[in-house]
Amino acid sequence: MNLKQLAHMLALSQTTVSRALNGYPEVNEETRRRVMDAAKRHGYRPNPSARRLATGKTGMIGYVLPTGASVDIDPHFVEFLSGLGDYARSHELDLVLSPADADDQETTYRRIVANRQVDAVYISSPRPADRRVALVNTLGIPFIVHGRSEGFDFDYAFTDIDNEGAFHEAARLLIQLGHRRLALINGDDRETFAIHRERGVRRALAASGLSLSERHVCSVDMTEENGYRATRRLLEEDDAPTAIACSSLIMALGVVRAVRDLGLSIPGDVSLIAHDDVFPWLRPENFSVPLSTTRSSIRLAGARVAERLAARISGLEEGARGEVWPVDLVVRGSVAGAPG
Amino acid sequence: MNLKQLAHMLALSQTTVSRALNGYPEVNEETRRRVMDAAKRHGYRPNPSARRLATGKTGMIGYVLPTGASVDIDPHFVEFLSGLGDYARSHELDLVLSPADADDQETTYRRIVANRQVDAVYISSPRPADRRVALVNTLGIPFIVHGRSEGFDFDYAFTDIDNEGAFHEAARLLIQLGHRRLALINGDDRETFAIHRERGVRRALAASGLSLSERHVCSVDMTEENGYRATRRLLEEDDAPTAIACSSLIMALGVVRAVRDLGLSIPGDVSLIAHDDVFPWLRPENFSVPLSTTRSSIRLAGARVAERLAARISGLEEGARGEVWPVDLVVRGSVAGAPG
DNA sequence: AGAGTCTTCCAAAGCGCTTTGGCTTTCTCG
DNA sequence: CGAGAAAGCCAAAGCGCTTTGGAAGACTCT
The missing domain is CATH 1.10.260.40 (lambda repressor-like DNA-binding domains)
Known part of the structure; x- marks a missing residue:
């Protein structure tokens, strides 16, 4: 018909x-x-194909998916997707994932824009001066950045959480508890979120006349194994930290294992705070010692990004408004006063 | 131009x-x-829109994404997606995710087929007599099932792993080590994979004149917490099992925690084997006691499914061929002879 | 009653591609 | 040398929708 x-x-x-x-x-x-x-x-x-041809509207939002044998998609992605999909469904929007060589995403962005394959795109895990952001900005397709880039001469729309504030608060708490040597096990420090978290920790330390030793901050892919390795390295040093801030729950699993392997305990010897993106399948309160966290649901962020994309597509939202969500600091058993 | x-x-x-x-x-x-x-x-x-209108071909493969506030997308999904995307990229295929109410996916399937939105679809986590499989079969769109359904009067194309064989081997090993009371901590037993795994365990036990107590098998969402709870319940009984087979690494985390909480040890008091889908961020060899696993890369499965979909789209593959991949049994420190 | 204004509808021209059917031109071969 | 076949190209008709530019009729107002 x-x-x-x-x-x-x-x-x-x-x-x-x-x-x-x-x-x-x-x-x-x-x-x-x-x-x-x-x-x-x-x-x-x-018929959507016909409508597309006539109007140029597709009813789809796009995401360029970096792929490659050595590229791992984060489990965070799926949780973000849950939220995004949940909202998209209610607005009859589909999501198209365009796989791209991780080292050449530009070609793919150009393609999906030139071909009018989607009405809007979102960008995740941005870095400072992220080329993707600059690119889609010049290409003129509606977009939202999940996270923040920096150092552009233009403004853009983003939804981010207050990573700096979160880790500032976390560090401040640890300092108040008497800790003097903090460590930070961070994600990829080429990404803005990691930079902000480190900045938060440093700012808290500086406020008390302390600082973050270069040897006490590390930047790794957020796997259990890397959490373990980093922790072993940290705790086997002479001036081992007495408190650790950690950028993900998955790495925190490794931290806990390393602490145990060394015959130490949490929070007796080491206090631990990790960032929790709220996975249904791994909860900080269920760690052997309930884990203190900075908490922000990445799923909600996904829904929010979808909402803003939909608003932009239909012209309800314009301009370069960025929004920053506050992060909860949830204190549980994994933090205590500094030993000694 | x-x-x-x-x-x-x-x-x-x-x-x-x-x-x-x-x-x-x-x-x-x-x-x-x-x-x-x-x-x-x-x-x-x-212009793809124009080409679509003229030919009906879209260059996209579809997946109906069940969503809803209470619906969690598996972290397995993202790993599968990695493989799928990796292959899809090399063939310039995009993936469109159509979010659907988890309780009414049929409408969405009908829509994407009627609208010719994709050239082929895949279905994951099928159940016996899965309605989605029957539906896409009658709708006549090329498709591949990742996993297996059962009980149809027609054949269809699928790529699955030998879940029954894997858990049969795992159970057989445990039995050979002298274990008499096995337990199975399974995923959702409405899904075929879980049914097959249980069948594998039962078959191995039966071969030695043993059986699987109803109280020793449980079916839960595969979260850390559920692994913990199930294990507590199992081990606090009178005839507690001495060996556990577990359907996911994430649940195994909970198992390990529960065993420790009870003052027991692996493999001294309890042997443990879990299924490993091969996540880059959580490796069985890095568990405090290296975990024995049945191993099969879900990422490779994703690539294979993409490959077959591409072949079907271009007419290179036809018919209802199903393929079943063998699963490795990798023995590490978490299994030992039965205590006592 | 005639001019002007709405209201309500329509024919036809795109959108950019594929594909059908046919028209020249060249080649082949008895 | 002329008929038939093959090669190489083209005009035009879709695909199914949106949108432009009217047109016809109904209504208002002087």
Whole structure:
């Protein structure tokens, strides 16, 4: 059942039927009702390919997925996706993932924009002066950045959490508890979130006349194993830290294992605070020693990004508004006063 | 730059240019070269929307993503996606995720097929007599099932791993080590994979005249917490099992924690084997006691599914061939002879 | 009653590609 | 040398929708 047939059986022109269906004002309400009714009764659904060709609108939002044998997609991604999908569903938006060589995403961005394959895109895990952000900005497609980039001469729309504030608070708490030597086990420090977290820790330390030793901060892929290794290295030094801030729950698993392997205990010998993106399958309160966290649901962020993308597509949202969500500091058993 | 312009500047018809570009035989090789060359030089890329409208081909593969506030997407999904994306990239295929109410996916399947939104779909986590499989089969769109359904009067194409064989081997090993009371901490037993795993364990036990107590098998969402709870419950009983088979590494984390909380040890008091889908961020060899596993890379499965979908789209693969991959049994420190 | 204004609808022109059917031109071969 | 076949190209008709530019009729107002 296509528009032509529907129009014919209603003895109307395609124009009128199309307009009736799309809510244009220049059609009699009575006629509109008739059309709507017939459309529903015959299960008419406009062909999206045709509509796309005519309007350029796709009803899809895009994401360029970095791939490659050595590229691991974060488990965070799936949780973000849950939120995004949940919102997208309610607005009949689909999500198209365009896999790209991790080292050449530009080609793919250009392609999906030039081809009008999606109405908007989002960008995640941005770095300072991220080329993707600059690119989509010049390409002129609506977009939202999940996280923040920095150092551009233009503004852009983003949704981020207050990473610096979160880790500042976490560090401040540890310092108040008497810790003097903190360590930070961070994610990839080429990404903005990691930079902000480190900045937060440093700022808290500086406020008390302390500082973060270079040897006490490390930047690694956020796996359990890397958490373990980093912790072993940290705790086997002479001036081992008495408190650790850690950028992910998964790494925290490794931290806990390392501490145990060394015959030490949490929080007796080492206090630990990790960032929790709120995975349903791994909860900080269920760690052997309940884990203190800086908490922010990445799933909610996904929903919010979808919401803003939808708003931008339909023209409800404009401009370069960035929003920064506060992060909860949740104190549990894994922190205590400094030993000695 | 569209076809019309390109044709005009080459002083050829659109027909000829189109044919030259698409490899049709009725065009002079010399002409084809000229066309190809000009196309490349001017960066001509056919407009996919137009091509779609004309041919019905989209260059996209589809997945219906169950969503809802209470629906969690598995971290397995992202790893599968890595593999899928990696292959899809090399074939210029995009993946479209269509979010659907978890309780009404049928509407979405019908929509994406009726609208010709994708060239093929895949289905994951199937159950016996899965309605989605029956549906896409009747809808007539090319598809691959990742996993297996059962109980249809038709055949279909799938890629699965030998879950029954894997857990049969695992159980057999435990039995050989003298264990008599096994337990199975399984995933959702409405899904085929879980049914097959349970069957494998039962078959191994039966072969030695043993059986799996109903109280020793449980079916839960695969979270750390559920692994913990199940293990506590199991080990606090009178006839507590001496060996546990577990359907995921994440649950195994909970198992390990529970065993420790109870003052018991692995493998001294309890042997443990878990299934490992091979996550880069959590490795069984790095558990405090290195974990024995049945191992199969879900990422490779993703790549394989993409490969088969691509083959089906281009007509290279036909028929209802199902393939079942063997699973490695990797023995590490978490298994030992039965205590006592 | 005639001019002007709405209201309501329509024919037709795109959107950019593929594909059908046919028209020249060249080649082949008895 | 002329008929038939093959090669190489083209014009035009879709694909199914939106949107432009009217047109016809109904209504208002002087």
